[in-house]
Amino acid sequence: MTRALRPLAIAAALACAAAALTACSDGGDRADTVTLVTHDSFVISKPVQRAFERATGLELRILRSGDAGAALNQAILTKDRPLGDAFFGVDTTLLSRALEADLFAPYRPADAASIPSDLVIDRTGRLTSVDYGDVCVNYDVAHFAEGEERALPSTLEDLAEPRFAQLLVVENPATSSTGLAFMLASIARFGDRWLDWWSDLRDGGVKVVEGWEQAYNVEFSGSAGKGRYPLVVSYATSPPAEVIYADPRPTTAPTGNLDRTCFRQVETVGVLRNAEHPGAARRLIDFMLTERFQADVPLGMFVYPVRPGTPVPAEFTRYAGRPAEPFTVAPAEIARNRDRWIEQWTATVLR
């Protein structure tokens, strides 16, 4: 073939090369690896990962694929030929979907018995709770510190009052898991009247955005975005994060959370059905309940460990109010009503 034709033939060559390379492409095929499929927010620090690998002789591969919902849906789509061995990230709002899809093989680690029962969300013996966190309304400390007339709301009812109008930014539950959690909090609190509360919020000028990033980083006045709204639906641990990631570190947190507005989410891990290395997956899950891993959870993912007695960083206790009685909704009920609730919410708040 002459030189001139080479560019045209590269397509063919590359296609062949790509095909030839596939033999070694699925790295997870080796027996001494374990692949954890999870969401983008999953974090494990290097020392902890090395500790696991040293202790078990397994190499840990982590496949992150989008947010929790996206990652789970991908896992469901690929369940006949899963991308990995274990899946982390099924939370309260996603539990029923995961169980209905029959995605997980039964496994109950020995340490699971020590998990407080209010943090156990799967009673079928498939998914093991690893951490929990709360979605709460955060406030901008500076805004509410200025003057007497700027009283701080404290309950969900307060937020719907005219004096707190034009202050809150929330996420669309159709596109954001944070928004979904907050909607569920309102359903847990108000029952059948939850939409009335939302129409009060709408009349009070609640700001709706599509995702947490925009709400927190752009519209919220208490974080780097210096937006217009001093109240935002975020996480109970966002205030300590503001301190830990600030440079230089402030002595007091610039934000706080309203601990009576929270929805609790528990995150779980399970062994994927059809996994190539189910044994290795079980050892990984065992490890995720050890104190070594559990102590890594707060600063990595900004959630609380489920293992009782696991130390949490000082910033967490100093800057994050720990909600005493967070709202919850039964996973089965969420699965049954989720789409209907979202459509009702959309009809009430957006139109």
Added chain:
Amino acid sequence: MTLHLEHLGVAYGGRRALDAIDLTVPTGSTLAVLGASGSGKSTLLRAIAGLEPATGRVRWERTDLTGVPTHRRGIGMVFQDHALLPHLDVLGNVRFGLEGRGTDRAAATERAGALLARVGLVGYEHRAVTSLSGGEAQRVALARALAPDPRVLLLDEPYGALDRERRDRLMLDVRSVLRAAGVTVVHVTHDHDEALALGDAVAILHDGRLEQVGPPEAVWHHPASARVARFLGATNELDGEATPDGAVTTALGRFPIAGVPPGPVRVLWRPEALRVDPAGTLRGRVRDSTFRRTHHLVTVETTAGRFEAVAGTGGRDGESIGLTLDVAGLLVFGR
């Protein structure tokens, strides 16, 4: 060694652009192909070069070129619009055909330089082809086509875009270059002066058919048809009747012309055959008069119609004049 075209034909869709052409071009000679635009003369060249799928055969002596792809025919071509490669300089263009045949670069450069010198473009090697004048570009195109030493060179209206003076000079230059190269040439043009001046033989093409082929003088003096005669400058024509006694009668009079079969005829003649002459027997009035270097071309109105005639001096509009028709210049064809 001779180029043979046998029943060469080209069809576009259902239309025959070229219809069963038979021609031979002896080596070293020039065949001038004359035709109006659309007569198929460019198609003929493209068929010879193998650029157009054709029926019939193209032979070089005993070698059948019919199925041979263009680039292996050894037939060069100079295009009307030069078709120089815009991204190469003059030298690059001339060297192009040599490089493909494995000639080493130094030898190719040397030959290209020699060819450029032969076409009068010394020192042009590194000029951008986009900066050349039409005549210069034509010389480069010629040098380029000659570089691979083709057995046959096809020239497609090579002087079409040039002004007259440049064209005449270039024509002579090119002829000497081609003669020196000893190459066989097929030269296509719509200009009969050019065809007659350059062709060892002239072929007249009309509507894809070969009307006539022969030496320039023969074609000029003895056109094979009224159509050829018209094409070769016979702008005057008239119906007439040939009589068995060797004469032709027309509205302008009776002329003794031998060898014409009796019957209705068409009589044509060039303006040179009709001279303005105070002693002439024919009468007419001047309608228009144009100076043409060696003579005046005069349009005259006669009882038999309007004709073009030549005169030594110009005439005034409406002036009554005498005319003489030279019987030797009459071209008679059966109707």
Added chain:
Amino acid sequence: MRITRGLALGAAAAFLVLFLVWPVATILGRGLWSDGRPDLAAIGDTLGRPGIPRIIAFTFVQAAVSTVVTVALGLPGAYVLSRYRFRGRALLAAALTVPFVLPTVVVGTAFLALLGPGGPLAALGLVGTLPAILLAHACLNYAVVVRTVGSRWAHLDHHAADAARTLGASRWRTWWRVTLPALRPALVASTMIVFLFSFTSFGVILILGGPRTATIETEIHRVTVQSLDLRTAAVLSIIQMVAVGGAVLAGAALARDAGPAPRWRPRDLDALAVTGSRRFVLAGVLALTAALVGAPLVVLVQRSFATGSGPGLAWYRALGSIGGTGLAETPARALANSLTFAVVATVIAVAVGGAIASGVVARGRPNRTARLLDRAAVLPLGISAVTIGFGYLITLDAPPLALRSSWWIIPIAQALVAIPFVVRTTVPMLRSVDPRLRDAVATLGAPPSRVWRAVDLPALRSALATAAAFAFAISLGEFGATVFIVRPETTTLPVAIFRMLGRPGAANRGTAWAAAAVLMVVTTLAMLAVDRTTTRVRRTR
């Protein structure tokens, strides 16, 4: 040559079938095939859902208006860049291309910083409304119009316009009757591409739009990712593909009436000196470019230096460490990944796109397969990234094509997005080659391969360089499809930026801005390098 071209076309077709048609058909099949029969009721069910008709209507309206705005703003830029001779032209050409190649997420967020709360233009209250989306689309796609139209404009034979002026045509009439028709193929091509980009826009709508500006693309994403409602997603995907197919066909029909392409000629033969009123035109274009392209990018750069304790390089230093980013690799490593994938994707895109383009314009009878490929090559633009990403998950999962966990899948997906550009920029250039040049070269004894090299390649070179530059930039900035298939060790910089933006704390955001600024600079340098190369090619003529 014919055989080689056939082989190349076949390889290109195989590539598209394997990495586009099959995955997408499979995922659509999951949604629309039940009990071995097509589930036609899905169409009615989807269209009957509350909100869906409004979403479809809004998608068309925003895409159409975005296109009109972008083309109107881009034409003056195309004129100035292609016809004027002034210092800094290459820099301007590269600069205005920057937003196009940045991750849409970053450009969207930069506009948000400009127009949103706390931004200099917050008072306009544009965020969440159509105008904000239009501005961002115009900013992103400005380069498409300027480059595509400008490239043709630069090579136009301006004698036709001069002739029209001598025939008594006013400047305006000359532009309308002579220049515009000659530009039409490029204009149609760029209009179509801008429409498709706006129609399928994702990141921009998500960030600058509000809950009331959902489009078909964002809705496909939502119902797939959040609800795993493949049935609705499939119907919406098909609606989107039909719309995109319609736009492509309309574009092809419009381009067909455009008449023969003008003869190719080197650019810069008669570039205009900037004097008199041309100074105002140039100033206007510079001002427009500064406002549309410069403003959001300046905000981006400014924020990348704005550390907690005043201006500094802290965020740039953070690029070398993992810190609290939650990434498996440092942003610097992600940049290296991005560059590697972009090179591979560019090679694939130029090879496949080039094969399609040369097949499309192959001499002789118009090839039906080639024409089909020409159309099909544009389709990746109309297929939502989530559909392709999910399609790969369930098709490329078994040997010999177990590519879904291999890094190869990333440049392949990126190349798919870039191929339409390669085809669209290359075809008009190939068409403008004077066929007699090919004949001339053949009579000089050049075999077909050498004919291609001597005639088509040089004319193609600037188009291919442009195409390659765009392919490189698209691959470098590609986000939508990449985000579905990257692995921790193969994270690209745009994905890393997105991940960092999604994590709390000023450090992550600052590092994201710094990474975006670096990506911007790298891209600009790449574009400048390409412009240099093509300029040098021209100079040596």
